[in-house]
Amino acid sequence: MRKKSFLSYEAKLIIAIVAILLLVFLPIPLLDNVLGFKNSLVLFYEENLAHYPIWLQVVPFVLPIILMVAIKLIRKNRSKYVEDNFYNINWTWTWHKNDIANLECFCPTCGESLYYDDTTSKFTLEVSKIDFICDKCQKVMGSIANENNKLNSSQLVKKEIQRLIYRKLAEDKNLTN
16 A cells, blocks of 8 residues: 655745745855855865865765665565475575565475464473474475574574575675675
């Protein structure tokens, strides 16, 4: 659903035109303030920055742009990674900003959605497990060991996805060095 805007485009345009006309015709010393600011900026530059080489003066302006482009490229590559096979189970997900969302698991043989069973037997196990079962195949398709009973299966798989992404980024970094 589209978010409603407070003002229409026409109303915003009319307000902008009226504001420009007010700035032009009202007796406000705006131009004097702008010129004074420009003069103080030039004076600051000549006193503090002019003795540095030009490339060093440009770096603070160029570096943030380079970083933003690099971050966009990393996010773009990450957003293409939306499916993989963990624990012999096919997993799909979507990205919501930097978080994994809509994580789903599917049977590797028939493609049906799996359900999980995290109950343990009467005998106390030191390491519990989560079984993923296919209704169509009528068998356990995969299991995840769960040492920490506070984590559910989706959190375990999300951690695995993040681990693989970090490993891939580290490999890419090592290849460029």
